Amino acid sequence: MTDVAIRTEKLTRRFGNLVAVDGIDLQVTAGQFFGFLGPNGAGKSTTIKMLTGLLSPSGGRVELLGLDFAAHPVEVKRQIGVVPEGMGLFERLTGTDYLRFVGRMYGLDQATTDQRATELLEFMQLADRPKTMIADYSHGMQKKLALAAAVIHGPRILFLDEPFEGVDALAAGALKALLGRMTERGVTIFLTSHVMEIVERLCSHVAIINKGRLVANGSLEELRAGIPGDEGNKVTLEQIFLSIVGQHGTESQVDELSWLT
Amino acid sequence: MADVARPVSLADQIGLVAKLRWRILLNGLRRKNNVSDLIGMIFVSLFGAILVIGPAFAFYFAGYSLVSERRMQWLPLPFWGVFVFWQVFPIFAVGFGTGFEFKTLLRFPFSAGAFYLIGLAYGFSDFPAVASVTWLLVMMAGAAVANVSLLPIMLVVVLLFILLNVTVERLIGSWLERLLARRRTRELFFGLFILTMFSLQFISQAQGRYMKKGSAAGVLRVMKYLAPFPPSLSARALTGAIRHDFTDIALGLLGITAFVALFTALLWQRFAAQYRGEELSETAAPSAVRVRAAPSSRLASGGQAAVRIPHTAAEDQRVALSKFVPPILGAMVSKEFSYLIRNGFAFFLLVLPPVQILLFSSRLSGKHAIFGGRGLNADLLFPAMMAYTILVMVGPAYNAFAYEGRGIQTYFTAPVTFADILKSKNILSVAMIAVEVVICGAVLSWHLGLPSVPTLFATAFGLIFTVVAQLPIANWASLNFPRKLQFGSMRSQRNSGAAIWIMFGMQIVIGGISTLVLLGARWTGNPWLPTEAFAFLVAAAFAGYFASLPALSEFAEKQKEVLMEALCR
Numbered sequence: 001m002t003d004v005a006i007r008t009e010k011l012t013r014r015f016g017n018l019v020a021v022d023g024i025d026l027q028v029t030a031g032q033f034f035g036f037l038g039p040n041g042a043g044k045s046t047t048i049k050m051l052t053g054l055l056s057p058s059g060g061r062v063e064l065l066g067l068d069f070a071a072h073p074v075e076v077k078r079q080i081g082v083v084p085e086g087m088g089l090f091e092r093l094t095g096t097d098y099l100r101f102v103g104r105m106y107g108l109d110q111a112t113t114d115q116r117a118t119e120l121l122e123f124m125q126l127a128d129r130p131k132t133m134i135a136d137y138s139h140g141m142q143k144k145l146a147l148a149a150a151v152i153h154g155p156r157i158l159f160l161d162e163p164f165e166g167v168d169a170l171a172a173g174a175l176k177a178l179l180g181r182m183t184e185r186g187v188t189i190f191l192t193s194h195v196m197e198i199v200e201r202l203c204s205h206v207a208i209i210n211k212g213r214l215v216a217n218g219s220l221e222e223l224r225a226g227i228p229g230d231e232g233n234k235v236t237l238e239q240i241f242l243s244i245v246g247q248h249g250t251e252s253q254v255d256e257l258s259w260l261t
Numbered sequence: 262m263a264d265v266a267r268p269v270s271l272a273d274q275i276g277l278v279a280k281l282r283w284r285i286l287l288n289g290l291r292r293k294n295n296v297s298d299l300i301g302m303i304f305v306s307l308f309g310a311i312l313v314i315g316p317a318f319a320f321y322f323a324g325y326s327l328v329s330e331r332r333m334q335w336l337p338l339p340f341w342g343v344f345v346f347w348q349v350f351p352i353f354a355v356g357f358g359t360g361f362e363f364k365t366l367l368r369f370p371f372s373a374g375a376f377y378l379i380g381l382a383y384g385f386s387d388f389p390a391v392a393s394v395t396w397l398l399v400m401m402a403g404a405a406v407a408n409v410s411l412l413p414i415m416l417v418v419v420l421l422f423i424l425l426n427v428t429v430e431r432l433i434g435s436w437l438e439r440l441l442a443r444r445r446t447r448e449l450f451f452g453l454f455i456l457t458m459f460s461l462q463f464i465s466q467a468q469g470r471y472m473k474k475g476s477a478a479g480v481l482r483v484m485k486y487l488a489p490f491p492p493s494l495s496a497r498a499l500t501g502a503i504r505h506d507f508t509d510i511a512l513g514l515l516g517i518t519a520f521v522a523l524f525t526a527l528l529w530q531r532f533a534a535q536y537r538g539e540e541l542s543e544t545a546a547p548s549a550v551r552v553r554a555a556p557s558s559r560l561a562s563g564g565q566a567a568v569r570i571p572h573t574a575a576e577d578q579r580v581a582l583s584k585f586v587p588p589i590l591g592a593m594v595s596k597e598f599s600y601l602i603r604n605g606f607a608f609f610l611l612v613l614p615p616v617q618i619l620l621f622s623s624r625l626s627g628k629h630a631i632f633g634g635r636g637l638n639a640d641l642l643f644p645a646m647m648a649y650t651i652l653v654m655v656g657p658a659y660n661a662f663a664y665e666g667r668g669i670q671t672y673f674t675a676p677v678t679f680a681d682i683l684k685s686k687n688i689l690s691v692a693m694i695a696v697e698v699v700i701c702g703a704v705l706s707w708h709l710g711l712p713s714v715p716t717l718f719a720t721a722f723g724l725i726f727t728v729v730a731q732l733p734i735a736n737w738a739s740l741n742f743p744r745k746l747q748f749g750s751m752r753s754q755r756n757s758g759a760a761i762w763i764m765f766g767m768q769i770v771i772g773g774i775s776t777l778v779l780l781g782a783r784w785t786g787n788p789w790l791p792t793e794a795f796a797f798l799v800a801a802a803f804a805g806y807f808a809s810l811p812a813l814s815e816f817a818e819k820q821k822e823v824l825m826e827a828l829c830r
Contacts, residue, residue: 052674053673053674054670054673054674054821054825055821055822056818056819056821056822073818074676074677074678075676076676077674077675077676077677078676080674082670082674084670084674086667086670086829087667087670088667088668088669088670088671088674089667089668089671090596090600090665090666090668090671091666091667091668092599092600092603092604092664093596093599093600097595097596097599100592100595101592101595101596102671102675103592104588104589104591104592104595105588105589105592105593105671105675105676105677106675106676107588107589107676108588109588110588133603149671
């Protein structure tokens with residue numbers, strides 16, 4: 001069994017003349033909590049879509065758990081869980097219906113699916129409204145349900161696109177605890193987020209993508225080592241990020257908006 | 262300190278909004294780079310122009326002839342025509358969706374008065390308003406040509422009538438918007454609306470029975486009861502002017518002014534509520550958060566240390582097939598069934614065929630015969646009506662992913678092939694069609710009696726062939742030309758034009774094959790020939806269907822971006 005969970009080689013995606021992802025080589029070790037960062041439009045979502053089968057690459061290859069995605073899509077998908085951008089929920093089902101549906105789609109038997117759906121709904125604090133359709137859920141509730149659906153089959157790799165967006169602090173705490181335990185059990189988590197504090201707190205390794213290219217990749221300590229910081233103060237991930245992708249809205253640029261201040 | 266903007270005049274505000282709408286229109290056109298969409302828009306514009314110009318001639322001559330021939334008793338009719346069109350057409354055209362939200366302008370520093378006027382002005386930008394104003398002005402011109410002294414009073418009447426109509430239209434629109442903001446109410450209204458439209462089909466029968474004679478007298482009798490309402494009051498003021506009867510002029514003008522004042526007050530009330538920030542969101546009110554230190558479920562029964570995760574797939578040996586149905590098929594059929602019972606439109610689609618069959622069969626058979634005094638017999642009508650049922654029922658299969666929305670992503674992330682997904686969807690479609698065919702068959706048998714045994718068997722095999730032969734093409738069309746449809750909404754709720762044409766093409770081909778088979782039976786005089794031929798075609802259709810699934814599964818992979826782009830918006 002390989003200990004590399006995610007490997008990409010020259011992963012590329014073009015949309016007409018635009019190269020959204022430009023030959024990314026990425027390697028994520030099994031059991032890592034991996035943060036994937038980048039400014040808006042850098043290619044984060046495009047990459048995660050290619051890693052999860054939601055988008056076909058224009059070039060390169062994706063290998064998950066030692067299996068070539070293009071050659072073995074069903075076998076690969078059976079072992080991964082995804083919270084995609086937009087969450088991918090069937091809004092006319094109730095939360096219970098949806099989890100049962102997803103469990104069965106992943107081949108779980110009825111009894112196991114029911115048991116896990118009940119536990120997950122309770123854990124996500126969604127069990128209060130068994131008859132409420134997903135269309136009537138708040139954004140945060142939908143996010144929690146999408147996360148529950150992504151883990152119901154016990155995936156070995158979990159892809160999360162902005163998983164904490166819109167989730168309240170109580171639920172976020174419980175989710176972080178759950179995700180932490182999953183990585184302890186050897187589950188690999190690949191997470192994108194705009195909230196640096198979350199990535200810094202949860203992830204052991206980080207990659208940064210900018211204009212379709214991988215511009216940084218390594219453990220937090222490795223990335224910190226490359227950035228000069230104030231003496232005695234630890235360099236934050238936000239500082240690392242800004243120093244790598246370039247700063248926008250800096251003091252000098254703000255000064256130009258003198259009429260506003 | 263930020264600059265405080267100078268107060269913007271009402272005229273400037275309205276001008277800015279007009280420019281905004283114009284820019285939105287131009288940008289919308291720029292996005293429509295699709296040739297078929299552009300052609301469609303040109304056709305719609307031409308059709309719209311014809312729809313306005315054609316009746317405009319009629320309104321001109323109505324104005325001219327009614328005044329010159331002093332047939333004042335008919336003057337209310339054109340006013341009523343405009344009134345009904347202006348008020349009813351937007352409900353048809355706009356449906357139960359939402360249009361450009363002029364309320365989004367509320368974040369700008371508009372006064373309540375400006376907000377009201379802009380809201381009212383929006384009422385003039387719709388097609389029915391443009392058409393109605395054109396017709397009224399043309400009618401005024403016709404009346405003025407017949408009697409130029411009528412022009413001043415006609416001008417006042419028409420202006421008041423336009424103001425009344427736009428006010429009422431906006432009032433109805435704002436109330437509909439409020440009532441239909443909630444999905445459930447919207448679906449209920451949608452069902453009622455469709456049923457009302459459908460029940461109008463029975464009017465022609467009632468008309469034929471009760472309104473054979475004296476229809477003009479009947480209309481005039483009805484007009485008497487409508488006298489206190491705005492269109493009749495407008496006509497009354499004009500009639501008074503023609504007859505120099507100042508009481509009629511005064512009563513007509515006062516009456517319509519009173520209506521304008523009443524509806525203005527009501528509309529002001531609605532717009533004032535919107536101006537204050539009326540909340541129409543249908544998101545469920547959040548329930549009180551149950552404060553607890555950590556989830557108390559078995560999954561996580563305490564603090565972080567107690568969090569338990571689901572078994573991994575590799576560890577779990579209980580992943581297995583269900584006893585009777587493969588899990589994926591079971592899950593998909595169960596999900597499709599849930600969607601069916603929560604979709605008012607799909608439910609309506611189930612009710613429609615038996616009622617239509619009843620309606621058509623009563624028109625085409627028995628006492629109400631239209632073919633040389635004789636009704637059509639069961640041998641002809643039974644297969645025809647069954648084919649019609651298929652025609653109605655098979656349409657959704659050509660846009661099978663219409664209601665999936667963002668859920669379509671699940672199909673691409675789950676460990677399934679699209680062949681399984683298509684099979685599951687087809688199974689439910691076929692099951693629905695089968696139920697409908699049985700119900701319609703029962704209705705027809707009750708009404709007409711059963712056809713002969715050879716016809717019954719030929720019909721059964723013919724139906725199976727018709728459905729199964731269409732499924733591969735319907736699946737291909739669903740993958741190639743997906744269009745998102747909304748539950749309980751009427752705006753743009755149709756399959757893509759390409760899918761519709763493909764469906765018609767398929768039905769023409771299948772109809773041609775069936776006709777050849779039936780002609781063959783007639784030529785050979787063998788009543789069992791259609792049964793044998795259709796049985797052979799059924800076998801060929803099934804073979805073609807199963808052969809198509811792997812290819813369609815591969816095609817779905819290539820089409821995933823198209824599907825997600827169309828359905829995840």
